[in-house]
Amino acid sequence: MSMGTETSPENPGAAAKAEPRRALAGAAMFSEPDWAEIAQALRLSRRELQVVRGVFEDRTESTMATDLGIARRTVHTYFERLYCRLGVTDRVQLVLRVMEEWIAVTTRPRARPAEMNQTNRLTW
Numbered sequence: 001m002s003m004g005t006e007t008s009p010e011n012p013g014a015a016a017k018a019e020p021r022r023a024l025a026g027a028a029m030f031s032e033p034d035w036a037e038i039a040q041a042l043r044l045s046r047r048e049l050q051v052v053r054g055v056f057e058d059r060t061e062s063t064m065a066t067d068l069g070i071a072r073r074t075v076h077t078y079f080e081r082l083y084c085r086l087g088v089t090d091r092v093q094l095v096l097r098v099m100e101e102w103i104a105v106t107t108r109p110r111a112r113p114a115e116m117n118q119t120n121r122l123t124w
Contacts, residue, residue: 001087002091003039005106018084023046025054026057026058027053027056027057029056030102032105034102034105035049036051036054037105037106038101038102038105041095041101041104041105042085042098042101044082047068047078048078048081048082050064050068051064051068051075051079051082052094052098054067055091055094055095056098061075061079082094
C-alpha cells in the first residue's frame with residue numbers, strides 16, 4: 001500500500017488536498033456585472049467604484065492615486081465621501097457594506113420579460 005496522497009477508501013480527501021483550490025481574492029471575487037450592479041445599487045460614481053475596488057485589492061491611498069492618476073488627497077476625499085454616504089467609518093466596514101449589498105443584489109428576484117408592462121416597469 002502506498003503512503004502517497006492518492007484517493008483511497010482510507011483517505012478519500014487526499015486528492016482534494018493535493019490539488020490547491022484557487023481562491024478568488026480582491027476585486028476578482030465579484031464579476032464585472034456584479035460590480036456594475038453594486039455600483040448602481042449604492043449609487044457610486046465610476047471613480048468611487050474604482051476606489052472601492054482598490055480597497056478590495058488592499059491598495060493604499062498612495063497606490064490608488066498613482067494608479068488613477070490623481071492626487072493622494074483626492075483619493076482621501078473619495079474615502080471620506082464614501083464613508084459618509086455608506087454610513088461606515090473604516091475600510092473593514094466599507095468591505096462589509098459592499099458584501100452586504102452584493103448579497104442583496106444577487107438574491108433579489110430578477111424581472112422576466114413577461115412581468116414587464118408596456119412602459120418597461122415591473123408590475124406587481
